[in-house]
Amino acid sequence: MHDAFGEELARWQHVETVVRGVLERYGYREIRTPAVEKVEVFKAVGDATDIVEKQMFLLQAPGPEAAGSDVRPEKDLMCLRPEGTAGFVRAVVEHNLGANGALGRYYYALPMFRYERPQKGRLRQFHQFGIELVNDATPDADAESIAVMDDVFRAFGLTQYDVRLNSVGCADCRPAYTKLLVAYFEPHRAQLCEQCQKRLDRAPMRLLDCKNETCKALAAKAPKLIDHLDEKCRAHHAGVEATLRAAEVKYVNDPTIVRGLDYYRRTAFEFQSDLLGAQSALGGGGRYDGLAARFGGDVNFTAVGWGMGVERLLIALEASGYFTGKTFATGPVVQLVPIGAEAYAKLLKLSYSLRRRGIGAQIAYAPDKAMKWHMKQADRTAAKFALIAGETELASGVAQLKELATGTQSQVPFAELEDWLLARTPKV
Ligand code: AMP
Numbered sequence: 001m002h003d004a005f006g007e008e009l010a011r012w013q014h015v016e017t018v019v020r021g022v023l024e025r026y027g028y029r030e031i032r033t034p035a036v037e038k039v040e041v042f043k044a045v046g047d048a049t050d051i052v053e054k055q056m057f058l059l060q061a062p063g064p065e066a067a068g069s070d071v072r073p074e075k076d077l078m079c080l081r082p083e084g085t086a087g088f089v090r091a092v093v094e095h096n097l098g099a100n101g102a103l104g105r106y107y108y109a110l111p112m113f114r115y116e117r118p119q120k121g122r123l124r125q126f127h128q129f130g131i132e133l134v135n136d137a138t139p140d141a142d143a144e145s146i147a148v149m150d151d152v153f154r155a156f157g158l159t160q161y162d163v164r165l166n167s168v169g170c171a172d173c174r175p176a177y178t179k180l181l182v183a184y185f186e187p188h189r190a191q192l193c194e195q196c197q198k199r200l201d202r203a204p205m206r207l208l209d210c211k212n213e214t215c216k217a218l219a220a221k222a223p224k225l226i227d228h229l230d231e232k233c234r235a236h237h238a239g240v241e242a243t244l245r246a247a248e249v250k251y252v253n254d255p256t257i258v259r260g261l262d263y264y265r266r267t268a269f270e271f272q273s274d275l276l277g278a279q280s281a282l283g284g285g286g287r288y289d290g291l292a293a294r295f296g297g298d299v300n301f302t303a304v305g306w307g308m309g310v311e312r313l314l315i316a317l318e319a320s321g322y323f324t325g326k327t328f329a330t331g332p333v334v335q336l337v338p339i340g341a342e343a344y345a346k347l348l349k350l351s352y353s354l355r356r357r358g359i360g361a362q363i364a365y366a367p368d369k370a371m372k373w374h375m376k377q378a379d380r381t382a383a384k385f386a387l388i389a390g391e392t393e394l395a396s397g398v399a400q401l402k403e404l405a406t407g408t409q410s411q412v413p414f415a416e417l418e419d420w421l422l423a424r425t426p427k428v
Contacts, residue, residue, distance in 0.1 A: 010328035139239025283308030331382030339390030
């Protein structure tokens with residue numbers, strides 16, 4: 001887990017502002033779900049996924065049932081959210097947001113928690129942007145979601161990434177394909193890594209994205225789902241491809257994109273970049289039409305969405321040179337530099353009225369310090385201007401304003417100071 005502050009945090013905030021702009025232009029609106037959910041919410045996502053099986057931080061809430069007992073009921077088991085979609089679907093069901101086919105475009109920017117082996121670009125608390133498009137089952141909706149992620153990277157002038165597209169079929173065509181896949185891998189069982197031997201019985205499609213070299217070599221020759229889709233899934237995939245071409249999104253079909261979560265239907269995609277070093281995925285997602293039904297009740301809706309790692313985006317932007325020569329952490333507009341006790345009293349009072357007019361102002365609470373010392377504080381706070389006032393300025397009623405980057409000096413009457421500084425304050 002990681003502490004963010006200073007310039008790094010300022011970059012992060014800048015990136016977040018740009019990304020929100022892209023998402024909002026497409027009509028996505030923010031949703032914030034809690035960081036803590038019941039474990040069963042994620043069980044609905046799929047038991048056989050790495051995230052649910054071994055990466056969740058579990059919490060035991062002391063519910064009334066637990067009173068007087070050390071053993072807490074299973075249903076009290078909560079966890080820190082490891083991904084965004086399950087909690088989102090829970091919220092849509094709970095608030096009936098998808099009722100009567102209501103179309104919805106939502107995005108989130110939230111921390112996620114996974115018990116990972118940490119390394120560069122892989123944290124235990126990381127942050128994701130995500131979008132979810134509810135109740136539009138068309139291939140155009142899938143293409144839009146992919147184009148939105150593409151536009152996020154375009155907004156930063158990032159070009160060094162690939163869009164990898166696949167179809168993982170549907171409940172009608174996947175079972176027959178899975179049988180083919182098991183039949184293909186079964187004779188090689190002994191050569192597979194330990195994980196994949198288990199996957200062969202529980203989630204055979206996960207064998208296709210194993211990073212182990214032997215498994216990878218075997219997977220390369222395995223039958224491809226894209227060749228075994230039923231008519232509707234094939235037409236859907238062709239539709240996604242056509243709209244991606246219309247939207248001028250470059251992509252490649254890649255049969256290894258099966259995604260770690262087993263709720264996907266038809267479209268699955270990943271954005272990969274070699275700017276990330278040890279990791280490769282910037283983001284990924286797909287269609288998850290069947291997920292809501294797994295929450296029980298009679299609510300169901302179709303949806304397509306994705307998640308993108310904010311820390312990974314920051315790494316890619318750094319590597320691409322996006323931040324070079326830019327500073328995002330900004331200091332106050334003005335550092336007040338008093339010389340002597342009388343000037344200190346006047347500037348201290350002024351500091352409050354400046355802030356209340358919307359002007360960032362700082363003063364060091366040290367009436368006895370010399371001008372040089374106060375000027376040093378201006379460097380520290382990275383202020384744009386230093387406002388210098390001593391006996392002479394008080395007598396003449398005119399303050400000295402020094403622009404610190406250029407050294408340019410201006411004389412401004414006290415009566416005009418606030419307007420002068422306000423005109424030089426960045427608009428938010
Ligand atoms: P996933 O839900 O695993 O598909 O993750 C979506 C995106 O979140 C990935 O493509 C990464 O960019 C990011 N991500 C996933 N896990 C981590 C992690 N442990 N640390 C940092 N970023 C992550």
